[in-house]
Structures are given as structure tokens and as C-alpha cells.
Amino acid sequence: MTILDIVKYPSPVLEENCEVVTVFDKRLHRLLSNMYNTMLEADGVGLAAPQIGIAKRIAIVDIDDKHGKIEMINPEILDAQGEQVGPEGCLSFPGLYGEVKRANTVKIKAQNRKGKWYELEASGFLARAIQHEIDHLNGVLFTSKVTRYFEENELEAEG
Template sequence: MAVYQIVKMGEDILREKAQEVKKITPNILKLLENLTDTLYASQGVGLAAPQIGISKRVAVVDIGDGLFELINPVIIERYGEEIDKEGCLSIPGIQGEVKRSAKVVVQCQDREGNLVQYAGEGFLARAFQHEIDHLDGVLFVDLAPEVYKV
């Protein structure tokens, strides 16, 4: 498909709530492919549609255990808390310590439009939360008490 340039902090689209996907169309399937190609080319672990300039509630996550495609994701359960460092492809060279739920259950649609749930803990839970935040216009720097250059 295509590798897109990643939108950097300062662009308005990163601060907007992304639009809900009302119907799984060929364009949405193409968006999933483009997000995946861009994610792997950038060597990231997650990417949301606003990060490639598209206001849709779509994200992909792969922490090394396989790809998760998330359409209209919502966190329906949260457990525990943990603090760990985060970075972001849209904010290169910056990291910060962010408090997140230690385990989450995400409900979303898959590429066929079926409602599915994914449970994640540790790094996977963090990646899910980070990407869903992108869909709501929230960046990790908004949640980190302090950030630092790496």
C-alpha cells in the first residue's frame, strides 16, 4: 500500500477528536493497510489515523506479538496502575513517565465489522491506551508530569 509521513506535534489534527467509522468501506480497509505499512516502516509499536493526517477512529498496534487492528476502539475495563516511560512517533526525541492502567479490555470492530474485545496488560495495555488517546486528541506529553529529551 503506502507509507505516510507521520504528523508531528503542533498540527491541529493531533488535538481533535477523530471521527467515528460508521461503515467498514474499502477506504477503511485501505487505511488499515496504510497505517500498518507506516507503522512498520517507522519501527513503532502503535499508530493512529490522526498521526497520518486522517480523522478516523482507527489505529493499529503491534508490540511484537502480532498486529491488532482497532476500529472505533473503546476501553471498557481498567485494572491497576503502573508508571512507565513513553515516547511517540509524532513527538520524536521526547519521552516521559506516564501513569496508565496496568490492564485494559478494549472493545472495537475488526475489519469485517464484527465487535471484538482484546485484553492487554503491561506494554500492550500501555500501547492500546496511548493509541486510543490519539483518537481523542490527547498526547502522552499531556499526561507526563515532566518530559525529557532522549
């Protein structure tokens, strides 16, 4: 089990538009496993490749629900509906939290670790996490969407 270093803002890789993944091999499988272990170790619900210094379109989400671990390679949002406003944080911005408006439901298309395309519909918190990670792959940081910042203790009081 390898735990990778999480890149912190203002590292330039966090604001890059990431490259499409074209090779689906054992290196990619190992990277996905290491990203997942890193995310769990950091107590996160998502991790994108730029957050470990790799400008590739790879992200993982696991909000500890029935969907389990979702590996997204070259993901695209096909449809977004509704609206939700809620708290977000980011492993690349330790201790920083803010309120962000996102779509309430999303339909995405992505590839799995073997390169097979799949579609997924998500709503609520899972949709929020997926949108946050896909933003990373486009060089968009949650801080550009925050309407109000707050302290960690305010987050705990709300939740």
C-alpha cells in the first residue's frame, strides 16, 4: 500500500487542464489503487490525479454509500439538473471550507481501469463529489465557486 503526497495549492498542476488517458495498463491500475489508499488515509471522499501531481484525466470518488469506489477515467458530464448548495473542502486546501452551488443530479460518462466506457447517474452528495473531482481535471478549483467561507468548527456544528 503506497500513500502518495497530496499536492497543495498554489501548485500550478492544480490549475492545468489534464490530458486524456490513452493507455490502460498495470501502471494505471497501480496508480488508481495508490490514489484510493491516499484518499482514504487523508479522510477524503474524492481525489483527482492533479492532486498527486499528475496532469491526467483520472479521479476517484467514494462517499461510503452503495456505489462504493468509483474510478473515473476521462469523465464527462453528459447532463446536469437541479441545484444544491452545500459545504465543500478539498485535500489540496487543508482546513479551508466553503459553500458551493452545484447541480443536484448529474449523468456522467467515463472509462473504467480497463478502458470500458460506462454511464452513471448520481444525485445529492455523490453528485457534488463527482462534480468537484471533474472540476479538478479541468483545472477548476472549488475556491473559484465558493459563495461563503467558514471555519471547520462551523462545518461540524452544521453537520
